[in-house]
Amino acid sequence: MRALDDQGRFEGVLTAVIDLDSLRPQTLDRSLPVQSQVAITDSVGRILSATNGDSFPADLGANLNGPARTGPRLWFEADRKGSRRVFSSAPLVGQEVYVVLSAPMQGVVSWAVFNPVSGILLPALAFLLPLLAVGFVADQGIVRWIVYLRRIAAIYERGRYSVRPQRAAGAPPEMRQLAESMDAMARTIAARDATLRQSLVEKEDLLREIHHRVKNNLQVISSLLNLQERALDDPVSRAAMSDTRQRISAIALVYRALYQGPDLRRVELRDFLDELIAQILLAESARGAPIRTELHIEALEIDPDHLAPLALFAVEAITNAKKHGLDTCGGVLTVDFRVRGDNAELAITDSGVPGGPPVKVGEGVGRTLMTAFARQLRGEVRYTVNKGGGLTARLIFPTPLAGAS
Numbered sequence: 001m002r003a004l005d006d007q008g009r010f011e012g013v014l015t016a017v018i019d020l021d022s023l024r025p026q027t028l029d030r031s032l033p034v035q036s037q038v039a040i041t042d043s044v045g046r047i048l049s050a051t052n053g054d055s056f057p058a059d060l061g062a063n064l065n066g067p068a069r070t071g072p073r074l075w076f077e078a079d080r081k082g083s084r085r086v087f088s089s090a091p092l093v094g095q096e097v098y099v100v101l102s103a104p105m106q107g108v109v110s111w112a113v114f115n116p117v118s119g120i121l122l123p124a125l126a127f128l129l130p131l132l133a134v135g136f137v138a139d140q141g142i143v144r145w146i147v148y149l150r151r152i153a154a155i156y157e158r159g160r161y162s163v164r165p166q167r168a169a170g171a172p173p174e175m176r177q178l179a180e181s182m183d184a185m186a187r188t189i190a191a192r193d194a195t196l197r198q199s200l201v202e203k204e205d206l207l208r209e210i211h212h213r214v215k216n217n218l219q220v221i222s223s224l225l226n227l228q229e230r231a232l233d234d235p236v237s238r239a240a241m242s243d244t245r246q247r248i249s250a251i252a253l254v255y256r257a258l259y260q261g262p263d264l265r266r267v268e269l270r271d272f273l274d275e276l277i278a279q280i281l282l283a284e285s286a287r288g289a290p291i292r293t294e295l296h297i298e299a300l301e302i303d304p305d306h307l308a309p310l311a312l313f314a315v316e317a318i319t320n321a322k323k324h325g326l327d328t329c330g331g332v333l334t335v336d337f338r339v340r341g342d343n344a345e346l347a348i349t350d351s352g353v354p355g356g357p358p359v360k361v362g363e364g365v366g367r368t369l370m371t372a373f374a375r376q377l378r379g380e381v382r383y384t385v386n387k388g389g390g391l392t393a394r395l396i397f398p399t400p401l402a403g404a405s
Helices: 111-157 166-170 173-231 235-260 269-283 304-326 365-376 400-404
Strands: 002-004 010-013 037-042 047-050 073-078 084-093 097-104 291-297 331-340 343-350 380-385 391-398
Touching: 111 166, 111 173, 166 173, 173 235, 235 269, 235 304, 269 291, 269 304, 269 331, 304 331, 304 343, 304 365, 304 391, 365 380, 365 391
Parallel strands: 291 331
Antiparallel strands: 002 010, 037 047, 037 097, 073 084, 084 097, 331 343, 343 391, 380 391
16 A cells, blocks of 8 residues: 655555465354355455365356446356356455355255245244144043043933943043043933832822722712612603713723723723723613614724713713614614814714604703713714614814824
């Protein structure tokens, strides 16, 4: 460097000498690629200092000169050994001194690719791995036991309380306590159900016994009325006593059908009417002409509340048919019971007296009782005089099952 005095006259030259070895770059920086080499050159590409001169091309000046010499530059070229490498240069002091970085060419797993990927992938893995671990622990410790207990609860819902959650013995404490609570609940419900079933059986037996005793008491009353009837001389009184006895016997038959049947709440109407008609006709068979019966009865299960008024209606209708149409010379008694959707119909028809006077619908006690029984069934009574003689008493009422629904 030229030295001048205060008046601008030349006084000499200032020279600074630096050992090039002190400028030798260090490659200990971990951010550099593996086997990287560094060199310091002048503006024409002569290497002033380098970590390994063979890792650089013979002519660096061609890449340092030109319009890009004022800033960093990147290029690919072979070194002095012929190996393909990547080079990067940047000026250090104006445009006189440059630093050049030389690194080996690498593939997809090179540091230039791996560093950004690892910067994204590793944090993502650090987040996903704990999440997966928590999910696995939750599945093994909670979810699978909840699914197992849900299956046990579904079994309990079907009424199978004898199943025990034995696998829950290996569950976490909370799940095990929940399983024990479910097991205790199932045992309690099973014990309560057993008690209720036993109580229901006892009540059913008691109810059957009550029906049996009521039937027996009614039969005793019927027998007493029969004895009283035999002691009477007045035909009108005997007929009234007989009618009363028939009504009581019909009610007794209702109670017998209840306690002898499989269900205390339902009675099969076909069998009941068949037996009731036979009972009424057999009781009077010795006192009049023979009567032939034709029965057309459809199957229907009926409850006691509907059965009693229906039986009493049949008693009155059959008794009237015997008195006014069949006692003199016998004939045919037809009983039809049909179910037509929401309504049921009971029709009792007698063949009448051949050549006799026209049949008239009376206003006696029998008709009054039949109307009352029809009202109990929320139905109505219709009387029809047949062309060939005889009378049809028709009871139309809501079908018990349709009315209950």
